Amino acid sequence: MCGIVGLFAKSTEIEERLGAHLGAMLVQMSDRGPDSAGVAVYRDPAPTGWCKLALYSRDPREDWATVAADLRSVFGGCEEPDVRASHAVVVVEAAADDAARWVHDERPDLRTMSAGRSIEIYKEVGLPTDFAVEFRLHDLYGSHGLGHTRMATESKVTTEGSHPFSTGLDLCVVHNGSLSNHNRLRASLRREGIEFRTENDTEVAAGYLAWRLREGATLQEALEGCLSDLDGFYTFLCGTQEGFAVLRDPIACKPAVLAETDDWVAMASEWRAIAVLPGASEARMWEPEPGVVYVWERETDRAAVAA
Amino acid sequence: MSTVTTGVEVVDLAVTPLRALNQRLHDLAREEGPTHWRVVNPNGAHAIACGLDADVEVEIEGHAGYYCAGMNKRATVRIHGNAGTGLAENMMSGQVVVEGSASQSAGATGRGGLLVVHGDASARCGISMKGIDIVVKGSVGHLSAFMAQTGRLVVCGDAGDALGDSIYEARLYVRGTVKGLGADCIEKELRDEHVVEVAELLKQAGIADVDPASFKRYGSARQLYSFKIDNAGAY
Numbered sequence: 120m121c122g123i124v125g126l127f128a129k130s131t132e133i134e135e136r137l138g139a140h141l142g143a144m145l146v147q148m149s150d151r152g153p154d155s156a157g158v159a160v161y162r163d164p165a166p167t168g169w170c171k172l173a174l175y176s177r178d179p180r181e182d183w184a185t186v187a188a189d190l191r192s193v194f195g196g197c198e199e200p201d202v203r204a205s206h207a208v209v210v211v212e213a214a215a216d217d218a219a220r221w222v223h224d225e226r227p228d229l230r231t232m233s234a235g236r237s238i239e240i241y242k243e244v245g246l247p248t249d250f251a252v253e254f255r256l257h258d259l260y261g262s263h264g265l266g267h268t269r270m271a272t273e274s275k276v277t278t279e280g281s282h283p284f285s286t287g288l289d290l291c292v293v294h295n296g297s298l299s300n301h302n303r304l305r306a307s308l309r310r311e312g313i314e315f316r317t318e319n320d321t322e323v324a325a326g327y328l329a330w331r332l333r334e335g336a337t338l339q340e341a342l343e344g345c346l347s348d349l350d351g352f353y354t355f356l357c358g359t360q361e362g363f364a365v366l367r368d369p370i371a372c373k374p375a376v377l378a379e380t381d382d383w384v385a386m387a388s389e390w391r392a393i394a395v396l397p398g399a400s401e402a403r404m405w406e407p408e409p410g411v412v413y414v415w416e417r418e419t420d421r422a423a424v425a426a
Numbered sequence: 427m428s429t430v431t432t433g434v435e436v437v438d439l440a441v442t443p444l445r446a447l448n449q450r451l452h453d454l455a456r457e458e459g460p461t462h463w464r465v466v467n468p469n470g471a472h473a474i475a476c477g478l479d480a481d482v483e484v485e486i487e488g489h490a491g492y493y494c495a496g497m498n499k500r501a502t503v504r505i506h507g508n509a510g511t512g513l514a515e516n517m518m519s520g521q522v523v524v525e526g527s528a529s530q531s532a533g534a535t536g537r538g539g540l541l542v543v544h545g546d547a548s549a550r551c552g553i554s555m556k557g558i559d560i561v562v563k564g565s566v567g568h569l570s571a572f573m574a575q576t577g578r579l580v581v582c583g584d585a586g587d588a589l590g591d592s593i594y595e596a597r598l599y600v601r602g603t604v605k606g607l608g609a610d611c612i613e614k615e616l617r618d619e620h621v622v623e624v625a626e627l628l629k630q631a632g633i634a635d636v637d638p639a640s641f642k643r644y645g646s647a648r649q650l651y652s653f654k655i656d657n658a659g660a661y
Contacts, residue, residue: 147470150472371530371549374510374511374529374530389491389492389510389529390470390489390508390510391469391470391489391491391510394470394488394507394508404545405546406529406530406548406549406567408567408568408586409549409568
């Protein structure tokens with residue numbers, strides 16, 4: 120079944136309490152996905168020349184200070200790790216690919232859940248209520264975030280098999296549905312140099328988008344490509360550094376509700392997850408049309424890059 | 427001694443399990459009880475007030491989840507909020523009113539009664555309807571009235587793509603624009619008896635500010651469901 124939530128802040132009040140709101144939305148989706156829960160939050164972009172990694176360890180007593188010290192000795196700079204339950208976020212003076220490769224080669228016991236400048240992915244097996252407390256979602260401010268509650272169908276219930284999935288810098292996908300051509304697509308994407316770490320179908324969708332974006336497509340174009348290249352049923356919520364996008368398959372059998380106020384844009388599998396947001400009763404609400412890409416992006420970052 | 431009361435029976439779903447509420451409502455088919463119910467803190471729970479078979483009124487104070495008032499018989503269920511997928515699915519009789527919007531497949535396979543949506547309904551509204559009447563104050567999404575067999579669908583706003591695809595004998599009235607008609611669904615002349623029909627349905631739905639003569643009528647071209655050998659290629 121699975122539940123999806125997303126929140127895009129348009130006011131500082133919402134930005135400051137983004138994690139708390141996202142957590143409340145996630146808890147409403149508990150019945151749809153009691154197997155695991157996860158969020159991707161975009162916040163505190165790393166300075167130029169630095170990157171941000173979200174790392175996961177199976178060892179509850181992981182010595183994150185040593186991980187940071189090792190990264191510092193290799194790359195020159197690494198801020199103190201921000202530890203949340205089984206995850207830690209490190210900001211490293213390196214290109215994201217280089218830092219992630221070091222983790223992959225030197226610390227194979229760790230997993231890089233996300234890499235980029237702003238993205239932080241946290242995900243774990245268990246109920247959303249427990250997840251929200253263990254990962255202290257209430258103090259995660261940010262510009263926008265995505266969340267997922269999983270009822271597993273295509274692969275095992277593990278931390279790695281939980282959503283959101285990221286296979287590109289600052290890119291992530293949460294998914295409600297299931298894909299039927301993921302094995303073949305995974306094989307062809309591997310030939311294009313996209314790396315996969317699970318047997319999960321959603322990771323293939325994330326990899327497909329990463330590949331299309333790498334080849335120069337816009338987020339809109341990459342998502343439109345899903346309509347012809349992915350077989351199966353899906354509602355996708357896709358996060359980038361600038362914002363997020365929603366796409367439902369051409370039949371639109373998986374649910375999705377969108378709502379917007381002056382303060383936020385929200386997406387969820389069911390209205391009840393949006394109803395917990397401030398001002399929800401006055402929000403403009405609609406259900407996204409099948410095969411239509413809806414994108415919300417923040418202009419400031421792009422403008423900054425252009426300048 | 428009669429147990430019929432004039433007061434309102436309040437059930438708080440934050441305290442009472444959903445199954446206990448539904449069981450009490452089901453019991454009304456066999457034994458007398460309160461005739462007016464208020465359900466508070468519904469919090470989008472699924473299957474609220476399903477399978478009723480009694481002349482009672484149930485008010486839901488908030489948002490309902492999937493399949494609210496499914497299989498309804500005789501009862502009036504009013505939702506003071508939005509409703510999820512499958513609202514009043516397979517309704518037999520009675521009335522279901524949602525003051526907000528309804529998600530996909532509202533009134534699906536309904537056999538009788540009246541469903542009123544004061545906001546928008548989304549995709550597949552009235553799919554496979556078999557006698558239910560549906561009045562939507564706002565708009566409906568794609569594939570509404572798909573394979574609709576009989577009954578009336580009145581849409582005061584717009585309709586999405588593929589309206590009335592593979593329709594049988596249901597009558598569809600849309601006041602706004604129709605993004606696209608489905609296979610074998612065509613626009614038909616709005617005659618006086620149809621204006622009377624729409625006026626009556628709007629009145630039943632409590633909608634006074636919409637002109638019944640401002641609708642267009644859609645229905646079956648009867649080229650698809652009555653099998654013709656010339657259509658063999660369409661299957």
